[in-house]
Amino acid sequence: MSITCPCELIGRDLLIEVDFANHCYTEKFVEGVHTIEQILLTEAEDRHRVFCPVRYGLSKQLPDLIKELPKCRVHQTSQSRNYVFVVPLKLQGKPYEIYFMLQRSAGGTAFDLRLTVESAYIDDDGSNVRRRPNKIRFVVLAHKVLTNQPVKFAPR
Template sequence: MKWLPFTYQSRDYDLSHLDSFHWYYTAKARGKRPEHTYRFQVKFSMHCFTRDPLEGEKVSEELWYQGPDEKRMFCFDRYQLSRQLPEIIRSLGERNCYRTPHNNFFTIELTDREGNRVEYEIYFDVTRTSRKGWLNLVVQSAYVRTENYASTQPEKLKIGLDVIAHTRLTRKEIRHRR
């Protein structure tokens, strides 16, 4: 997927940092599982740089971004933070990941570019592809919790990317552990 740039007031906002890419993640040997390199096709949804208008918010027609399946309001804050997403995704193997009750996952980046403490929640899913041995990693949404986007953060059930990748690739169930 290649995202078209967004133009607002004669300024272009390049979205090429959110174009799909291949990523190889090597999980260390763990228990009975030997070291394994997982191959991912990484994709980003438009929810990483757009949002729904707030209740009662009037939105200029210029701020709407038309994606392949929906139209949403371009969000300058989400756009700025989205520039970090490829780097964050490439470091998922070293990060805490959590499972949600919706059977997807999230991780949290705790600082923004200025070094301020924020909760930048990044929701993603991992699925098998039709290409043998490959997995899709789709970043479904990414945003900072604010008063307008109060926390609906699910109970945090910690899980490693190695477990996510292994269970998705082998079609096994992820067991709940507390």
């Protein structure tokens, strides 16, 4: 899918290509909890993924939630190249956290940026936002990524 993001600094909307990774509907294989027959895919020799009905159910809302990103703020994760969009959609009293990477598109495409939703889930330990207090408006982040500017947050 694709979304547009207003960018006043360059005088036009940015066109952003959006992809969704399998972590949006799968979870880590846990021996004793899952069976070998449940493994859907293997990312590395010892990193197996199984279908997760909760993540899958929530993933159906991802396209509409991603369309709202240009109106929202996102938080930086401990990996500075990734961000998290915390949706106040409450399930089991916990927010839905959408982890994504935003980068410039490869040359030769009609898109300005590429957004990859790496993972989306309800955090069993509660929201990670308290550990990631740094936030930025998505429109500012998009412009910084497009113009290859560093994204700087105040020290924690």
